[in-house]
Amino acid sequence: MVSIPLTSEPRLISHPEREADVEERRFRPVTFWAPIGVAFVLLEAYVLVAWVAKGQFKPTPPGPTPVPTYMKVVAAGWQWGGLAAFAAFVWFVMIRPWRRERRITLDGLFCIVFFLIYWQDPISNYFQTWFTYNSYFANFGSWASNLPGFVAPHGNRLAEPYLWDWPIYVYLAFGFTLIACAVMRHAKARWPRMGKFGLVAICFAFCFGVDVVLEPLLMLLGIYSYPGSIPWLTIFHGHYYQYPVTEGIFWGGAWCAWACIRYFKDDKGRTLVERGVDDLRVSDKKRTVLRFLALVAVCNLIFAGYNLGSAVLGMMGGAWPKDVTSRSYFTDGLCGPGTQYACGGPAVPIPRGNSAHVDPQGNLVGGKSSSPTGAG
Numbered sequence: 026m027v028s029i030p031l032t033s034e035p036r037l038i039s040h041p042e043r044e045a046d047v048e049e050r051r052f053r054p055v056t057f058w059a060p061i062g063v064a065f066v067l068l069e070a071y072v073l074v075a076w077v078a079k080g081q082f083k084p085t086p087p088g089p090t091p092v093p094t095y096m097k098v099v100a101a102g103w104q105w106g107g108l109a110a111f112a113a114f115v116w117f118v119m120i121r122p123w124r125r126e127r128r129i130t131l132d133g134l135f136c137i138v139f140f141l142i143y144w145q146d147p148i149s150n151y152f153q154t155w156f157t158y159n160s161y162f163a164n165f166g167s168w169a170s171n172l173p174g175f176v177a178p179h180g181n182r183l184a185e186p187y188l189w190d191w192p193i194y195v196y197l198a199f200g201f202t203l204i205a206c207a208v209m210r211h212a213k214a215r216w217p218r219m220g221k222f223g224l225v226a227i228c229f230a231f232c233f234g235v236d237v238v239l240e241p242l243l244m245l246l247g248i249y250s251y252p253g254s255i256p257w258l259t260i261f262h263g264h265y266y267q268y269p270v271t272e273g274i275f276w277g278g279a280w281c282a283w284a285c286i287r288y289f290k291d292d293k294g295r296t297l298v299e300r301g302v303d304d305l306r307v308s309d310k311k312r313t314v315l316r317f318l319a320l321v322a323v324c325n326l327i328f329a330g331y332n333l334g335s336a337v338l339g340m341m342g343g344a345w346p347k348d349v350t351s352r353s354y355f356t357d358g359l360c361g362p363g364t365q366y367a368c369g370g371p372a373v374p375i376p377r378g379n380s381a382h383v384d385p386q387g388n389l390v391g392g393k394s395s396s397p398t399g400a401g
Contacts, residue, residue: 053301
Protein backbone atom coordinates (compact mmCIF):
# COMPACT_ATOMS: atom_id res chain seq x y z
CA MET A 26 0.00 0.00 0.00
CA VAL A 27 1.38 3.37 -1.04
CA SER A 28 1.08 6.22 1.43
CA ILE A 29 0.34 9.60 -0.11
CA PRO A 30 1.09 12.60 2.11
CA LEU A 31 -1.78 15.04 2.48
CA THR A 32 0.59 17.96 2.40
CA SER A 33 4.00 18.34 0.93
CA GLU A 34 6.59 21.07 0.69
CA PRO A 35 6.90 22.52 -2.80
CA ARG A 36 10.06 21.47 -4.49
CA LEU A 37 12.31 24.21 -5.78
CA ILE A 38 13.52 23.29 -9.21
CA SER A 39 16.82 24.87 -10.19
CA HIS A 40 17.23 26.15 -13.72
CA PRO A 41 20.92 26.77 -14.31
CA GLU A 42 20.23 28.20 -17.74
CA ARG A 43 17.84 30.83 -16.38
CA GLU A 44 20.22 31.74 -13.56
CA ALA A 45 22.98 32.18 -16.12
CA ASP A 46 20.73 34.44 -18.19
CA VAL A 47 19.95 36.59 -15.14
CA GLU A 48 23.66 36.78 -14.34
CA GLU A 49 24.42 37.87 -17.89
CA ARG A 50 21.72 40.56 -17.83
CA ARG A 51 22.87 42.05 -14.51
CA PHE A 52 24.02 45.65 -14.95
CA ARG A 53 27.72 46.12 -14.43
CA PRO A 54 28.76 49.80 -14.24
CA VAL A 55 32.21 49.09 -15.64
CA THR A 56 30.73 47.96 -18.96
CA PHE A 57 28.93 51.30 -19.25
CA TRP A 58 31.90 53.49 -18.32
CA ALA A 59 34.70 51.71 -20.18
CA PRO A 60 33.40 52.54 -23.73
CA ILE A 61 33.13 56.21 -22.70
CA GLY A 62 36.75 56.00 -21.62
CA VAL A 63 37.69 54.64 -25.04
CA ALA A 64 35.93 57.60 -26.68
CA PHE A 65 37.89 60.07 -24.55
CA VAL A 66 41.20 58.38 -25.33
CA LEU A 67 40.47 58.46 -29.07
CA LEU A 68 39.40 62.11 -28.93
CA GLU A 69 42.56 63.04 -27.06
CA ALA A 70 44.71 61.20 -29.59
CA TYR A 71 42.97 62.97 -32.48
CA VAL A 72 43.41 66.44 -30.94
CA LEU A 73 47.10 65.96 -30.18
CA VAL A 74 47.92 64.38 -33.54
CA ALA A 75 46.08 67.15 -35.41
CA TRP A 76 48.01 69.74 -33.39
CA VAL A 77 51.28 68.35 -34.71
CA ALA A 78 50.06 67.48 -38.22
CA LYS A 79 48.73 71.00 -38.87
CA GLY A 80 52.06 72.60 -38.05
CA GLN A 81 50.78 74.30 -34.89
CA PHE A 82 53.30 72.54 -32.67
CA LYS A 83 55.58 75.55 -32.21
CA PRO A 84 56.50 77.86 -29.33
CA THR A 85 54.60 81.02 -28.50
CA PRO A 86 57.27 83.70 -27.82
CA PRO A 87 57.04 85.95 -24.74
CA GLY A 88 57.05 89.09 -26.87
CA PRO A 89 58.84 92.39 -26.33
CA THR A 90 57.93 93.02 -22.68
CA PRO A 91 60.87 92.22 -20.35
CA VAL A 92 60.08 89.28 -18.08
CA PRO A 93 60.84 90.02 -14.39
CA THR A 94 63.80 88.15 -12.96
CA TYR A 95 61.75 86.43 -10.27
CA MET A 96 59.43 84.98 -12.91
CA LYS A 97 62.43 83.63 -14.81
CA VAL A 98 63.75 82.04 -11.62
CA VAL A 99 60.35 80.48 -10.90
CA ALA A 100 60.07 79.16 -14.46
CA ALA A 101 63.53 77.58 -14.43
CA GLY A 102 63.33 76.23 -10.90
CA TRP A 103 59.81 74.86 -10.92
CA GLN A 104 59.91 73.34 -14.39
CA TRP A 105 62.89 71.14 -13.57
CA GLY A 106 62.13 70.76 -9.88
CA GLY A 107 58.59 69.80 -10.81
CA LEU A 108 59.85 67.00 -13.02
CA ALA A 109 61.79 65.66 -10.03
CA ALA A 110 58.65 65.92 -7.86
CA PHE A 111 56.67 64.13 -10.56
CA ALA A 112 59.21 61.29 -10.75
CA ALA A 113 59.26 60.89 -6.96
CA PHE A 114 55.47 60.92 -6.73
CA VAL A 115 55.06 58.32 -9.47
CA TRP A 116 57.70 56.12 -7.81
CA PHE A 117 56.08 56.14 -4.37
CA VAL A 118 52.44 56.12 -5.45
CA MET A 119 52.46 53.93 -8.56
CA ILE A 120 55.70 52.03 -9.28
CA ARG A 121 56.76 50.88 -5.80
CA PRO A 122 53.30 49.55 -4.84
CA TRP A 123 53.09 47.93 -8.28
CA ARG A 124 56.37 46.08 -7.72
CA ARG A 125 55.38 45.12 -4.19
CA GLU A 126 51.93 43.76 -5.03
CA ARG A 127 52.84 42.57 -8.55
CA ARG A 128 49.84 44.39 -9.96
CA ILE A 129 48.98 48.00 -10.57
CA THR A 130 46.99 49.49 -7.71
CA LEU A 131 44.00 51.82 -7.88
CA ASP A 132 46.24 54.79 -7.13
CA GLY A 133 48.60 53.66 -9.87
CA LEU A 134 45.72 53.75 -12.33
CA PHE A 135 44.76 57.20 -11.08
CA CYS A 136 48.31 58.44 -11.73
CA ILE A 137 48.00 57.48 -15.40
CA VAL A 138 44.48 58.87 -15.64
CA PHE A 139 45.49 62.27 -14.24
CA PHE A 140 48.43 62.38 -16.62
CA LEU A 141 46.03 61.84 -19.52
CA ILE A 142 43.32 64.33 -18.52
CA TYR A 143 45.76 67.21 -19.02
CA TRP A 144 44.57 67.40 -22.64
CA GLN A 145 41.46 69.22 -21.35
CA ASP A 146 43.49 72.03 -19.79
CA PRO A 147 42.70 74.75 -22.42
CA ILE A 148 39.02 73.89 -22.81
CA SER A 149 37.78 76.61 -20.45
CA ASN A 150 38.89 79.07 -23.17
CA TYR A 151 36.47 77.33 -25.54
CA PHE A 152 34.19 80.30 -26.25
CA GLN A 153 36.47 83.19 -25.36
CA THR A 154 40.02 83.43 -24.03
CA TRP A 155 39.81 84.36 -20.37
CA PHE A 156 42.97 82.77 -18.94
CA THR A 157 46.54 82.73 -20.23
CA TYR A 158 49.91 81.26 -19.33
CA ASN A 159 53.26 83.02 -19.08
CA SER A 160 54.84 82.34 -22.46
CA TYR A 161 58.33 82.61 -20.98
CA PHE A 162 57.82 79.03 -19.80
CA ALA A 163 58.89 76.31 -22.22
CA ASN A 164 55.94 75.73 -24.53
CA PHE A 165 54.85 74.58 -27.98
CA GLY A 166 51.68 76.62 -28.08
CA SER A 167 48.48 74.65 -27.60
CA TRP A 168 46.27 72.04 -29.24
CA ALA A 169 43.14 74.03 -28.27
CA SER A 170 42.11 75.07 -31.78
CA ASN A 171 41.84 71.38 -32.76
CA LEU A 172 39.16 70.71 -30.18
CA PRO A 173 35.90 70.07 -32.08
CA GLY A 174 33.91 73.29 -32.35
CA PHE A 175 36.47 75.42 -30.50
CA VAL A 176 35.31 79.04 -30.92
CA ALA A 177 38.03 81.36 -29.59
CA PRO A 178 40.47 82.45 -32.35
CA HIS A 179 44.10 81.33 -32.37
CA GLY A 180 43.73 78.81 -29.57
CA ASN A 181 47.02 77.31 -30.74
CA ARG A 182 48.86 80.37 -29.37
CA LEU A 183 47.97 79.67 -25.75
CA ALA A 184 51.39 78.97 -24.23
CA GLU A 185 50.78 75.63 -22.50
CA PRO A 186 53.79 75.25 -20.14
CA TYR A 187 54.07 71.50 -20.61
CA LEU A 188 57.14 71.00 -18.40
CA TRP A 189 55.36 72.73 -15.52
CA ASP A 190 51.69 71.99 -16.11
CA TRP A 191 51.59 68.40 -17.29
CA PRO A 192 53.43 66.95 -14.26
CA ILE A 193 51.36 68.92 -11.71
CA TYR A 194 48.23 67.15 -12.87
CA VAL A 195 49.76 64.08 -11.26
CA TYR A 196 51.76 65.21 -8.24
CA LEU A 197 49.62 68.24 -7.34
CA ALA A 198 46.09 67.63 -8.68
CA PHE A 199 46.05 63.93 -7.78
CA GLY A 200 48.27 64.61 -4.77
CA PHE A 201 45.67 66.89 -3.22
CA THR A 202 42.99 64.37 -4.20
CA LEU A 203 44.77 61.89 -1.92
CA ILE A 204 44.95 64.51 0.83
CA ALA A 205 41.24 65.26 0.45
CA CYS A 206 40.54 61.53 0.90
CA ALA A 207 42.66 61.59 4.08
CA VAL A 208 40.61 64.55 5.34
CA MET A 209 37.41 62.54 4.84
CA ARG A 210 38.92 59.52 6.60
CA HIS A 211 39.92 61.71 9.54
CA ALA A 212 36.45 63.27 9.67
CA LYS A 213 34.81 59.82 9.62
CA ALA A 214 37.07 58.65 12.46
CA ARG A 215 36.32 61.80 14.45
CA TRP A 216 32.56 61.66 13.81
CA PRO A 217 31.67 58.00 13.08
CA ARG A 218 27.98 58.74 12.57
CA MET A 219 28.64 61.31 9.86
CA GLY A 220 27.01 60.37 6.57
CA LYS A 221 28.15 60.79 3.01
CA PHE A 222 26.65 64.26 2.64
CA GLY A 223 28.66 65.55 5.60
CA LEU A 224 31.87 63.98 4.31
CA VAL A 225 31.36 65.47 0.85
CA ALA A 226 30.69 68.91 2.40
CA ILE A 227 33.92 68.73 4.40
CA CYS A 228 35.80 67.56 1.30
CA PHE A 229 34.48 70.47 -0.78
CA ALA A 230 35.28 73.01 1.93
CA PHE A 231 38.84 71.68 2.12
CA CYS A 232 39.34 71.71 -1.66
CA PHE A 233 37.85 75.19 -2.00
CA GLY A 234 40.11 76.49 0.77
CA VAL A 235 43.22 74.96 -0.80
CA ASP A 236 42.44 76.52 -4.18
CA VAL A 237 41.76 79.97 -2.71
CA VAL A 238 45.21 79.92 -1.11
CA LEU A 239 47.19 78.09 -3.80
CA GLU A 240 46.10 79.71 -7.06
CA PRO A 241 46.70 83.36 -6.08
CA LEU A 242 50.20 82.32 -5.03
CA LEU A 243 50.84 80.63 -8.38
CA MET A 244 49.62 83.72 -10.21
CA LEU A 245 51.63 86.06 -8.04
CA LEU A 246 54.70 84.05 -9.07
CA GLY A 247 53.79 84.83 -12.69
CA ILE A 248 52.85 81.37 -13.93
CA TYR A 249 49.42 82.22 -15.36
CA SER A 250 46.66 84.79 -15.19
CA TYR A 251 42.85 85.05 -15.26
CA PRO A 252 42.44 88.43 -16.99
CA GLY A 253 38.90 87.73 -18.16
CA SER A 254 37.29 87.09 -14.78
CA ILE A 255 34.02 88.67 -13.63
CA PRO A 256 35.01 91.83 -11.68
CA TRP A 257 32.59 91.54 -8.76
CA LEU A 258 33.58 87.89 -8.27
CA THR A 259 37.29 88.64 -8.33
CA ILE A 260 39.85 89.10 -5.57
CA PHE A 261 42.80 91.46 -6.31
CA HIS A 262 40.90 92.82 -9.29
CA GLY A 263 42.97 94.88 -11.72
CA HIS A 264 46.23 92.99 -11.14
CA TYR A 265 47.80 90.23 -13.24
CA TYR A 266 47.26 87.94 -10.26
CA GLN A 267 43.53 88.67 -9.91
CA TYR A 268 41.70 85.59 -8.68
CA PRO A 269 38.12 84.64 -9.69
CA VAL A 270 36.25 83.14 -6.75
CA THR A 271 34.34 81.00 -9.23
CA GLU A 272 37.61 79.17 -9.89
CA GLY A 273 37.66 77.99 -6.29
CA ILE A 274 34.06 76.81 -6.62
CA PHE A 275 34.50 74.95 -9.90
CA TRP A 276 38.01 73.58 -9.36
CA GLY A 277 37.24 72.81 -5.73
CA GLY A 278 34.15 70.94 -6.91
CA ALA A 279 36.15 68.94 -9.45
CA TRP A 280 38.82 68.16 -6.86
CA CYS A 281 36.16 67.03 -4.40
CA ALA A 282 34.42 64.87 -7.03
CA TRP A 283 37.70 63.10 -7.90
CA ALA A 284 38.35 62.51 -4.22
CA CYS A 285 34.86 61.08 -3.69
CA ILE A 286 35.27 58.69 -6.62
CA ARG A 287 38.41 57.35 -4.96
CA TYR A 288 37.12 57.42 -1.38
CA PHE A 289 33.71 55.76 -1.65
CA LYS A 290 34.37 52.12 -2.57
CA ASP A 291 32.41 48.89 -2.17
CA ASP A 292 33.37 45.88 -0.06
CA LYS A 293 35.65 44.69 -2.86
CA GLY A 294 37.54 47.96 -2.96
CA ARG A 295 36.00 49.00 -6.27
CA THR A 296 35.00 52.56 -7.06
CA LEU A 297 31.55 53.41 -8.39
CA VAL A 298 32.61 53.05 -12.02
CA GLU A 299 34.64 49.84 -11.57
CA ARG A 300 31.85 47.80 -10.02
CA GLY A 301 30.93 44.60 -11.78
CA VAL A 302 34.39 44.08 -13.23
CA ASP A 303 35.02 41.07 -10.96
CA ASP A 304 31.97 39.30 -12.41
CA LEU A 305 33.26 39.41 -15.95
CA ARG A 306 34.84 36.28 -17.41
CA VAL A 307 37.99 37.96 -18.64
CA SER A 308 41.66 37.78 -17.80
CA ASP A 309 43.19 39.91 -15.06
CA LYS A 310 44.90 42.10 -17.65
CA LYS A 311 41.65 42.82 -19.48
CA ARG A 312 39.97 43.47 -16.14
CA THR A 313 42.63 46.06 -15.34
CA VAL A 314 42.20 47.71 -18.74
CA LEU A 315 38.43 47.95 -18.22
CA ARG A 316 38.93 49.51 -14.78
CA PHE A 317 41.40 52.00 -16.23
CA LEU A 318 39.06 53.02 -19.05
CA ALA A 319 36.18 53.45 -16.61
CA LEU A 320 38.32 55.77 -14.47
CA VAL A 321 39.40 57.68 -17.59
CA ALA A 322 35.72 58.24 -18.40
CA VAL A 323 34.56 59.53 -15.04
CA CYS A 324 37.63 61.71 -14.39
CA ASN A 325 37.34 63.29 -17.84
CA LEU A 326 33.63 63.95 -17.35
CA ILE A 327 34.30 65.64 -14.02
CA PHE A 328 36.99 67.79 -15.63
CA ALA A 329 34.65 68.58 -18.54
CA GLY A 330 32.08 69.82 -16.03
CA TYR A 331 34.65 72.19 -14.55
CA ASN A 332 35.67 73.40 -18.00
CA LEU A 333 32.11 73.92 -19.21
CA GLY A 334 31.21 76.03 -16.19
CA SER A 335 34.39 78.08 -16.53
CA ALA A 336 33.93 78.54 -20.28
CA VAL A 337 30.40 79.87 -19.85
CA LEU A 338 31.45 82.33 -17.15
CA GLY A 339 34.44 83.30 -19.31
CA MET A 340 32.00 84.90 -21.75
CA MET A 341 30.76 87.19 -18.97
CA GLY A 342 34.14 88.50 -17.90
CA GLY A 343 35.18 92.10 -17.45
CA ALA A 344 37.72 94.05 -19.47
CA TRP A 345 41.25 92.70 -19.27
CA PRO A 346 43.27 94.81 -16.80
CA LYS A 347 46.12 96.93 -18.12
CA ASP A 348 48.41 95.03 -15.75
CA VAL A 349 47.93 92.06 -18.12
CA THR A 350 47.61 93.72 -21.54
CA SER A 351 50.86 95.62 -20.92
CA ARG A 352 52.71 92.32 -20.46
CA SER A 353 53.20 90.53 -23.78
CA TYR A 354 54.28 87.36 -22.01
CA PHE A 355 50.71 87.10 -20.62
CA THR A 356 48.78 88.03 -23.76
CA ASP A 357 50.50 85.24 -25.76
CA GLY A 358 49.85 87.05 -29.05
CA LEU A 359 46.16 86.27 -28.60
CA CYS A 360 44.98 89.85 -28.18
CA GLY A 361 46.09 93.34 -27.25
CA PRO A 362 49.04 95.41 -28.53
CA GLY A 363 50.77 93.93 -31.55
CA THR A 364 47.73 91.89 -32.63
CA GLN A 365 44.53 92.53 -34.60
CA TYR A 366 42.30 91.45 -31.73
CA ALA A 367 41.04 93.48 -28.80
CA CYS A 368 41.16 91.59 -25.52
CA GLY A 369 37.81 90.52 -24.12
CA GLY A 370 35.40 92.67 -22.18
CA PRO A 371 31.73 93.70 -21.99
CA ALA A 372 32.13 96.18 -24.89
CA VAL A 373 34.03 93.74 -27.13
CA PRO A 374 32.08 91.32 -29.36
CA ILE A 375 33.11 87.70 -28.91
CA PRO A 376 34.88 86.68 -32.14
CA ARG A 377 34.98 83.27 -33.79
CA GLY A 378 37.88 81.78 -35.68
CA ASN A 379 37.42 83.62 -39.00
CA SER A 380 34.77 86.15 -38.07
CA ALA A 381 34.94 89.92 -38.16
CA HIS A 382 36.31 91.30 -34.91
CA VAL A 383 37.40 94.44 -33.12
CA ASP A 384 41.08 95.36 -33.00
CA PRO A 385 42.80 96.97 -29.98
CA GLN A 386 42.03 100.45 -31.37
CA GLY A 387 38.32 99.72 -31.64
CA ASN A 388 38.25 99.26 -35.42
CA LEU A 389 36.15 96.53 -36.98
CA VAL A 390 38.29 94.09 -38.95
CA GLY A 391 36.61 91.85 -41.53
CA GLY A 392 36.85 88.10 -41.38
CA LYS A 393 38.16 85.81 -44.11
CA SER A 394 34.70 85.30 -45.51
CA SER A 395 34.01 89.05 -45.88
CA SER A 396 35.79 92.11 -47.12
CA PRO A 397 37.71 94.14 -44.53
CA THR A 398 35.64 96.83 -42.94
CA GLY A 399 36.92 99.88 -41.11
CA ALA A 400 35.20 101.65 -38.26
CA GLY A 401 36.47 104.65 -36.46
